[in-house]
Amino acid sequence: MSEQRSEISALGEFGLIDRLAEPFKIQHPDTVKGIGDDAAVIRCGDHLSLLSTDMLLEGVHFDLRYVPLQHLGYKAIAVNVSDIAAMNGKPGQVVVGLGISNRFSVEAVEELYAGIKAACQHYGVDLVGGDTTSSAVGLVLSIAVRGTVDSDKIAFRSGASANDILCVTGDLGAAYMGLQVLEREKEVFLSNPGTQPDLEKYSYLVGRQLKPEARMDIVHELEELKVVPTAMIDVSDGLASELLHIGRNSRCGVKIFEDKVPIDHQTFETAVEFKIDPITAALNGGEDYELLFTIKPADFEKLKNHADIHFIGHLHTAMDQNVMITKAGNTVALTAQGWNHFS
Ligand code: ADP
Numbered sequence: 313m314s315e316q317r318s319e320i321s322a323l324g325e326f327g328l329i330d331r332l333a334e335p336f337k338i339q340h341p342d343t344v345k346g347i348g349d350d351a352a353v354i355r356c357g358d359h360l361s362l363l364s365t366d367m368l369l370e371g372v373h374f375d376l377r378y379v380p381l382q383h384l385g386y387k388a389i390a391v392n393v394s395d396i397a398a399m400n401g402k403p404g405q406v407v408v409g410l411g412i413s414n415r416f417s418v419e420a421v422e423e424l425y426a427g428i429k430a431a432c433q434h435y436g437v438d439l440v441g442g443d444t445t446s447s448a449v450g451l452v453l454s455i456a457v458r459g460t461v462d463s464d465k466i467a468f469r470s471g472a473s474a475n476d477i478l479c480v481t482g483d484l485g486a487a488y489m490g491l492q493v494l495e496r497e498k499e500v501f502l503s504n505p506g507t508q509p510d511l512e513k514y515s516y517l518v519g520r521q522l523k524p525e526a527r528m529d530i531v532h533e534l535e536e537l538k539v540v541p542t543a544m545i546d547v548s549d550g551l552a553s554e555l556l557h558i559g560r561n562s563r564c565g566v567k568i569f570e571d572k573v574p575i576d577h578q579t580f581e582t583a584v585e586f587k588i589d590p591i592t593a594a595l596n597g598g599e600d601y602e603l604l605f606t607i608k609p610a611d612f613e614k615l616k617n618h619a620d621i622h623f624i625g626h627l628h629t630a631m632d633q634n635v636m637i638t639k640a641g642n643t644v645a646l647t648a649q650g651w652n653h654f655s
């Protein structure tokens with residue numbers, strides 16, 4: 313250990329991962345892709361195995377004062393499956409690491425597992441193991457997922473080239489605005505416990521925050537339409553951050569158009585109510601778990617009428633130019649705020 317002390321916040325999450333990963337070299341020829349994509353890729357006979365893990369911590373990722381345990385269990389599986397979807401793969405098995413204290417009753421843990429079961433059924437995933445331990449710092453859920461993909465269908469973050477079209481599914485910013493609503497209602501409730509929150513008006517947003525879905529439906533539809541994305545990532549940190557990942561890994565610049573970024577009307581109206589620019593919520597709000605992918609221009613015909621796929625821009629050769637053309641026609645630089653857990 314050197315005497316020097318560097319702050320994690322100075323590196324940020326991705327800088328820290330890069331620094332930790334640097335000394336590790338791949339030793340097995342079967343390890344096709346290690347650190348740096350949504351899932352690790354391991355050759356397994358004539359197909360590829362995918363492996364990914366995501367952890368949810370009480371007080372960091374969720375607040376049990378407004379997150380029902382069943383929803384939490386469901387979400388923990390969905391966000392893991394989402395990383396398999398992001399490789400254009402299909403999930404197979406999960407293992408669940410659980411840290412709990414005696415603050416939780418057996419019934420409470422069963423409730424959590426009812427959500428895990430619902431998600432396992434929904435995504436056709438087997439729960440095949442895990443680990444249970446006591447936790448002194450709140451509830452911890454650490455899940456790993458295994459999936460598979462044919463080697464001619466895999467979508468890395470790095471596979472796109474200039475002129476490929478940037479596509480995003482669903483709509484963006486809703487989960488972030490749902491979180492803002494829940495946080496506000498929590499404050500209101502804490503200062504006046506007699507009040508009941510009226511979340512009806514925000515039901516779509518709250519649902520997107522509490523019960524996100526992995527877009528496995530899109531993975532299946534792309535297969536039916538015979539489209540293999542040239543690159544893909546799931547939107548967990550925010551669209552801007554994911555765009556920059558695809559750009560940097562594919563050694564291209566990205567260009568998107570503000571008016572093409574899909575934003576639900578409830579997200580739009582609620583953002584305005586919270587004095588947040590709706591496009592900021594869409595670009596930098598996290599946890600949408602939509603898929604951001606690129607296609608060859610030749611595949612556009614096959615997808616152009618899809619109701620839930622939006623074409624937001626394209627890649628170009630100038631690697632360091634990542635821009636958005638605003639509704640007013642101005643060019644602004646895309647920067648990733650994402651989620652910096654260490655700031
Ligand atoms: P995602 O948002 O898709 O889950 P992350 O941004 O969390 O991906 O991680 C990016 C890459 O870094 C992934 O390949 C992940 O496996 C890897 N990674 C994250 N944390 C660590 C760690 N502590 N040690 C080694 N690899 C890590």
Ligand code: MG
Nearest residue numbers: 350395398546
């Ligand atoms: Mg991911």
